[in-house]
Amino acid sequence: MTEQKAFYLTTPIYYVNDAPHIGHAYTTVAGDVLTRWHRQRGEAVWFLTGTDEHGQKVMRTAEANNVAPQAWCDQLVENAWKPVWKSLNIAHDDFIRTTEDRHEKRVQRFLQGLMEKGFIYEGKYEGPYCVGCEEFKLPGDLIEGNCSIHSKPVEMVSETNWFFKLSAFVQPLLEHYKNNPEACEPASARNEVISFLEGGVQDLSISRSTFDWGIQVPWDTSQVVYVWFDALLNYATAVGLGEDPKSELGKKFAATWPADVHLVGKDILRFHAVIWPAMLMAGGIAVPKKVFAHGWLLVGGEKMSKSKLTGIAPSDITNHFGVDAFRYYFLRAIPFGSDGSFSWEDMTARYTSELANDFGNLASRLAAMIEKYCEGTLPAPTPSPELEAALKTAVDIADTSICALDFQSGINAIMDFCKRVNGYVTEKEPWSVAKDATRKSELDSILYNTAEALRALAVLLHPIMPATTEALWQSLGANVLGEIGSQKISDVARWGQLKNTRVTKGAILFPRLPELEIQ
């Protein structure tokens, strides 16, 4: 029996020259939300993240700290990267490090294969190189001799290296994007890639001889593999690239590859939409279904980065707003694909109006009323055609939008439904109805419908805010329906699921914020 093909999503593997900042967390949270959503659609899912450990950037940082590169990477991965993902509730299935044996041996085997197929040759490379980007630059990429991204001088490289015949793939790549426009999104990213390809592409130097922190070229011990060539392969090596199709790992590869989405920031689009598919085409392996390039988080109008000392650690924000508000805010506030600025004021405003008032208060009011008027027992199910119809619309829009990586529209649709439910409660005035004992069944119906709407909100918001929605699930007594993570999106709009549950007042979902110290 062949395994069901998983929805396979990857984040970039991050350089371990420093600890994660909110730019890295932005990509990883988006990946986590999307994979959690697909899991709740009932799909098999595989979510990969990891670290990019070779190359000069990491090597020089380790040297500057008087630590051997491997020891440097080990301590940063264990003490910074993995704990930050854990603290943000990231549910990845695998974490790959490019210094792992499984990766190194599969990279070497892949490279050997390309050599045997005639796609690799020896040549002389001369030109500018930016260690910050780990990229060979063209004179047009520079601003007064500086890298345009890092605003730092480039270095001149002059070496005999091994080259990959990238130029041979310009036509196949143009064909690929013409026939499969969804393979590179958003459209602005695709257009950039197409015009880059149309401008002509040179062959790529894929090895370096002046340092040794990398994977050895299998046929030439004097060279290590260029860090990007090594790093891009992680997406395939992690799931068993090149393993015997009959082996367990070979079956894993068949059930995962090709990747459904490579999530990347727009800074690394060309590597993913030009070099990576060309490498795969050369190796006779299917290309990824989609590369999606999101925008940058900006500080002072520029890409936020540690090297420019504008990096903000996720904990600076989560200590104040909590983890779930962090996960919610960036996807809600910035259209995925566009740049956006983070501001404490905007996040405070959204936290207060959308999370604390619209969502959190609705949950606590309901629990308080069920306790007061129904002794904590949820009244019997009643139909609510109007709320049910609004919910169906919200689910349809959310599902279509989130699957298309339009997180903002998806979250808006869910939060619009939340507003609708608040409107329902305001309009029905259960506190007035409760004063009249003859209207008990009307009161029961209002409270039931509100609880049922909250059940649906908990499920729909679970991929975005896993801990808060879990607390709400418990408070509604909804665990009788099973775990919140196993509730299906396709079933969420079916009205009347909560039955005979005990509703309890849990902790406040989004507490009042402490005074803001940082401005």
Ligand code: MSP
């Ligand atoms: N190691 C390479 C990627 C190799 S993938 C085969 C790399 N690493 S990185 O540590 O520099 O991370 C780059 C990624 O981090 C970006 O593509 C993006 O996903 C995320 N971000 C880093 N800074 C960012 C912002 N200021 N804003 C949004 N995302 C940012 O490049």
